[in-house]
Amino acid sequence: MITRALLVIIGAFITAYGLETVLIPNNVSDGGVTGLSIVGANLIGFPLGLLIAVLNIPFVFLGYKQIGTSFAIYSVIGIASLAIGTILMHHLPPIIEGDTLLITVVGGIIIGFGMGVALRNGGALDGIDMLAVLLSRKLPFGTSDLILFLNMFVFIVVSTVFGFQGAILSAIAYYIASKVVHIVEEGLSGSKTFKIITNEPELMVEKIRENLGRGATYNVVEGGYSNEKFKEINCVINRLEDSKMKEIINEIDEDAFVIVYDVAEVKGGNFKKHDVH
Known part of the structure; x- marks a missing residue:
């Protein structure tokens, strides 16, 4: 808990x-x-740090009600640290000036990395996501749609102070930051799940085990039209093993039905990196 708090x-x-x-x-x-x-x-x-702390209070309460005590505690730590950090660093000289593209990219990467580290360890630095989660339960819109809508409102407000160009640059920096947050939370390599329906399920699983060192599971599925029963193979791999997995599938059954989707996190079992050969 102390380590997580320090990382936040x-x-x-x-x-x-x-x-x-x-x-x-x-x-x-x-x-x-x-x-x-x-x-x-x-x-x-008013000092930026003071406003960050005050405006986030209702959202921290929402986080406590909707997500739990632990999340609220880590978020309080994160938001308080962000507020203090902006006060302490307010007089630091800018490290980049003038180049708008470089400003948005570097600024987005830095704040995205910081927010990602905090989120990965259980704390949020901004309350708008918590509001979006609450509204999604009351309105016929998804959380991501509401986050986009709420931030459009924010950038309209930003344009009143920084002008239209400043609002556009802010939106670009925010977009870059959101992508960096995603990378920090899930890692660069990540994982993928393959769902495979083939006429050679046993041979396919054997080849996957031999060539990738990965285990697999079966689900018995039934065709909706033919009512024929199949063994559906489920296998989780590292992204780096994606091309090798496709080679194995094509080698055994070019007509195999394959579904591939990203996995945010994998724990337990024997999920470890193996040599690809």
Whole structure:
């Protein structure tokens, strides 16, 4: 728990560094509650850290009600650390100036990495996602659609302070940050699940075990039209093994029915990297 709390704090300070040395000095904002806090700090002159802490209070309460005590505690630690970090780093000189493309890319990467570290260890640095989860239960829209809608509103507000160009750059930086958060949470390699229906299920599983060192499971499925029963193979692999898996499938049965989808996390069992041969 102490390690996770420290990592949430580190993630928050990394995010604060990206805000104070890249985005804010170049009139570029972030999305969510942090973006609204930046606008508020520019309009009324309150310290950014104070606004981040105050505006996130209702969202932390939502997180406590919707997700749980542990998430709320780590989020309080993260948001408080972000607020303190922006105060401590406010007078640091900007590390990039002028080049708008470089500003959005570097700023997005830094804040995305910091937010990803915090989220991976159980804490959030911004409350807008919690609001989206709550609204998705009341409205006929998905969480991702609501996050997009809420941030569109944020960037409209940002345009009143930083202008249309600043709002567009802020949206680009936010998009880059969201992609980096995804990478940090799930890792660069990630995993994939293959669902395979073939006329040679036993041979397919044997080849997968021999060539990839991966185990597999069977599900008995029935064709909706033919009512014929099949053994459906389920196998989880590393992304790096994707091409080799496809080679094995094509070698044994070119007409095999295959479904492939990404897996966010794999734990337990014998899921370890093996030599591909």
